[in-house]
Amino acid sequence: MVTIKDISKKSGYSTSTVSKALNSSSEIGEETTSLIQKMASEMGYFPNAAARLLKTNKSNNLGVLFVDEMQSGLAHEYFSSVLNSFKVEAERLGYDITFISHNIGNLNMTYYEHCKYRNCDGVVIACVDFNDTRVIELIQSEIPTITIDHIFNDSTSILSDNLKGVKDLVNHIYDYGHRKIAFIHGENTSVTQRRIAGFHKACNKLNITVPDYYIKPARYHDPKSSGLATKELLELKDPPTCIMYPDDFSFIGGMNEIENHGLSIPNDISVAGYDGIYLSQVLRPKLSTYKQNTEALGKYAAANLIDAVTNKKTYIPKQIWVEGELLVGNSIKKIEF
Template sequence: MVSLKDISKACGVSVATVSKALNDHSDISKETKENVRQVAEKLGYHPNAAAQALKTNKTNNIGVLFVDEANSGLTHDYFSHVLDSFKKRAERSGFDITFINGDKTRANNMSYLSHAIYRGFDGVMIACVDFTDPQVEELIKSNIPVVTIDYMFSNRISIVSDNVSGMRELVSYIYKRGHRKIAYIHGLESAVTQGRLSSFYKTLQDFKVTIPDEYVVASPYRDTDSAFAMTNKLLDLKDPPTCILYPDDFAAFGGLNAIRQRGLRIPEDVSVAGYDGIDISRRISPRLTTVVQDTEEIGSLAATKLIDLINNPKGTLIEHITVEGELDEGESILNIANKN
């Protein structure tokens, strides 16, 4: 194993100078730092992580708390892209990523906070959890730097997709294409659901459109079976909707199946729209009308802000950042404007 003494001998400088150069001390010239680093890399030097942690009180390790109750794990289309972007940005800054065990049946019986302390995380990113869970609240109230995704705490940095404007743009597009009988199969209770549902109602109110209560039903996110059942429920109504919105693109596939099993065509007989903009929804026929969330920006911003908070806790603003999505008009909303 290459030591500081080996680098010192190769560079012709003291061991102390090598140590300061590798730790970017200000009293070492730029030229010396560059030379020491090049020699260290050439010799294959790797600093001892445990020793570095003792010196700097940092492990360069970030914890990720991701608890997907639908058990789709990292196949979750939206969050997998967010996490991939987060991971890439963190690794470019020299941080490793470790998942916090979110299984409530875990053998060690450690809380999220205990796990974070045990692992020595410099910070934690939280996404896709029950934010009202006492264990999550305990972690939020701790001194560990935390950034949340799609949920806001007053004392924590959050990166939130703009669900309000996204839903407004989607409903406005559907309205302009002549639809007035618009149903919404929304996700179960969460901050994301509340934002989208309120925006759905507000946009229709602005257009002076009133829809019956039975047009709005709940279904879990990414649950195709439930979306299938809810779609049949809507289409069985005496006055069924001409357009159905789904909680997300993946769930929408269940609705598409229900519609087609009835011998109905999309969008000629029933128009549909999803949310998220996952890859497969833009490759099917007809291409699904959806709101494409900027997962790359959300993940990258979350990593950037968390690393800023770790490196500069006193000078980093606690802020709530909203990331806008983009409407993909697709092909699944029929234009019936001229028929009304």
């Protein structure tokens, strides 16, 4: 391994000078600087991140905290897509990414401790139980954090605008002539709460009265539970003309159930998804859905986290709402009056 000392010896300059030259300090003369830099690259020099970190306390490393209950964290398309975008932007800005989890080695650390141990400059938090005291400890620590899809005091939040998403969907469905709209929603999270709120707000504004039994609980990414909810909806005396699903994937369960009842989409029953994943656009019929802007979410998260890290003193936490986009497919029938 070639170090700054080797360059020092070979060039005749002191290690201080070499270090400064390599960091393009203005203290060092132009000629010397370029000479040293050239020599360094010829010798195959690369800085030692550990040594540098030890001195500067700056790791250029960001932590990613997410908890994958069911070990399926990364397999969840929405999150993995956000994470990928986060990664791309972070790398572009010169940061590496390390996963933060429970245990490292035999020690059982808290998230905060793990971040300290790895000297993360900042941490992005997603998909976790925000009531977990260890999560709270981390957010309230001196380490800059950013949360995705969850609002937390004193931490910047990047949020997919679920309120608007559901509203847009409802308005779109209404425009197509539907007045009996059912909503199958996911587990009780802040995201879900906002979606339900959006649903009610939109319906109120449109003067649609929604019977309670049009609102059905299910689970995200779980076609079975959505299928069950669909069944119950279809067998109502007064069934809806359009069903909104928690997400595109869950819709598969509904699709099967609708076929079970001998109905066809969109002629007999209309449906809408959520997320706008690849699948939704290749299904037949193409799903009308709301595409969350995962790319922007990840990118903004990275950019803002790095901003917070860089300007630690002056940075002011904020909330950034990221709008998605309505994708109009063929799963909603136009009803003529």
